Amino acid sequence: MPDALSSFRICDFTGQLAGAGATKWLASFGAEVIRIEDPVRQGRWDILRGLPPFVDERRGIEMGGGFNNHNTDKRGITLNLRTERGKELLTRLIEVSDVVSENFAKGVLERWGFGYERLKEIKPDIIYVSNCGFGHEGPYSDFKSWGPIAQAVSGLTFSNGHPGLEPAGWGYSYMDHTGAYYMAIAILLALVHRQRTGEGQWVDLACADAAVTLNGPALLDWTVNGRPLRREGSPDSNRNAWPAMAPHGIYPSRGDDDWVAVACRDQVDWETLAGVIGADWCNDPRFADLPGRLADQDALDAHLGDWTRERTKYETEALLVDAGVPVAPVQKPEERIDLDSSTGDFGLWPTARHREMGDVRVDGQPVHFSKTDWRIERGAPCLGEHGEDVLTRVLGLTADDLAQLREEGAI
């Protein structure tokens, strides 16, 4: 069985997570993703090339663990776009590509002479997907961004936290991950459209736009009822307003910084939980029905927290799973990666072979296809690792051509 996307070639300028995460999906389903980097700056535009974590004491642009994670199964070439020969090679590569993808600041590709109008001249049905924090149009389009900025400005940072405290926000770049998912969705949608109509298009993706749309019910509460999320006692993101549930939260457990999530979806869940706990406070008439529990949720949570604190998160989990109440330990990385057999059994942590780092486990894809499943085998490309392969196989250059290009500083 061939790979699902093996007929597509992506001329890929993406980096960091917000861009590279998108083309990782395509590469793991067999698309030929050709990552183009700048030989003069040694690909350092993607700062993850040299950032931790590291597999050992070695450092440098081939040793970044995050870079390896986000760029599996891509091919890497270098083109010096300051040179005419470099531009010519890029032009020839675009001629045989389906997609040009990038997540530079607005205007970078255009300054190199490869804006959308030029891309269309080179290949009329090209799909061009740009991804930047605030998009290529609008008052903030020249503003700089990365995940935490997009999360802050869009409302996602504010939405996470305890009442009365400053926002807790996101402890990682949720919108670099999710911006990458939207970028990959946009590329796939544009490919479907081209498959059916023969037409290419430009997609102007702004991570901050995508982030705003992830606040849906809160935004309708604003536009319909005029109720802002910024109000007394709000947000309270471990509780659940849509739908209202109580108890619902993250409670302390015995152990070192250990926590357990418990949610009662309805009256049956509550009565089951109360039966497991079997303490007098469970019969407090204040907690008899949902309106009562919502009204006295602080007291309810204090009681439940006292109960969960007496046992480990896994003991609480076992008790409530048996009873049929939604429960989950707050798992630490080691627990969910190596000790929770679910992820290993799913094949979620494939080992990729990197030319310098050797065999390293990486994030897999959280899905399985019955016929054309994903594969992750190779680690991220080293700088220019596949230059010879791509330039000879795809563009038909000879060894002599390559020698001359190197001499000219074009690759």
Added chain:
Amino acid sequence: MSALTGVRVVELAHESIALAGKLLADMGADVILVEPPAGDPARHYAPYLDDTPGEDRSLYWWHYHTSKRGVTLDLDDPRDRERFRALIATADILLEAEPRRRLAALGLDYGDLTTVRPDLLHAAVTPYGRNDGKSDRPFTDLTVMAAGGPVWNCGYDDHSLPPVRGPQQGYHTASHFAVLSLLTALLYRNVSGEGQFIDVSMHAACNVTTEAGSYSWLVAGETVQRQTGRHAAVNPSSETQERCADGRHANTGVPPRTPAEFGRLLQWLRELELEEALPEAVFLQMGAEWDGPFDLSRIGRDDAVTAIFGAGREAMKLIASRLPAQDFFVGCQRAGLAAGAVNAPEEAFEDEHFKARGIQVPVSHDELGRTVIYPGAPYRMTGSPWRISRRAPRLGEHNEEVLHDL
């Protein structure tokens, strides 16, 4: 023409996949939302129109089911199962999040349905995947995110406070992977004629959406620790969230790193007449006059470089404390520094930038005789536009027009 015009999707209503169906429907797919005769429970989720509950008054429901048509079928009734099979025969895609053995017990699982639609794409979204018994456990968005990793990363420097989760985002992440999968499989089907079954695990989806949370462990066996308003990290990092003069917060983002950025920051400090209030301002001057790029590895080891970078952070903090959050954000960006105001969702929604990009989309609610403003497109597809084609369906609204043809 939208990208998915003519693609028919049957979605078995469940809160965890509602966003996946909406993403397909807003791109033109004909999404038929199938509910039991009593309606999907999410019809009764707050918030409500005018704060009054009712089957068609849930704003939660309105948001997640735009552009879909709605039918009711009782899959426990053999006659309705026949109607469901007939509906599948007209469909390209089945999107569902049923308990993992339910469809097989009803004779409606992938293998059964390919007899009426051989090239069907069937995406099943479950907590742990179709092959894991843990998928039979009850769950909510909260428990999915807690077990799956995001929650461990999120919270405060003070670890006596519980970590936090972003509401609905576990379901959102699962929905994103369902859509990625279906579009990938659709591209393949369109050239090969082959359908297939797709197993989506919510737990796995969260596990690969934690950035360094996972790969610090995978690569180096290190555990990240949560910090207020910034990335969880193996080693503590500098604070990036400041309370501004108006009580709102700002993310101070990436402090200056180049001589030009130090120069612009100093210039702005002077315009605000705050240079006197910052004892370290002299180091900003040094930074602005530095010869060549900084060697960032010397921070903490070289006194001058350390003082210059410390002054950059102090200047950002000082300015943030003296300005409203929005003015700080725009001022930083005009100085070429990546920073952001921590907006509430409604503040983002009313912001001139997002409005100019079309974030506010009017949708007609004929039954109320009014127009409601909805959040707009997550991407601007210039050749195959995103569009909300209709408000969410009322219970059984399209029974006649959809089921009659079968």
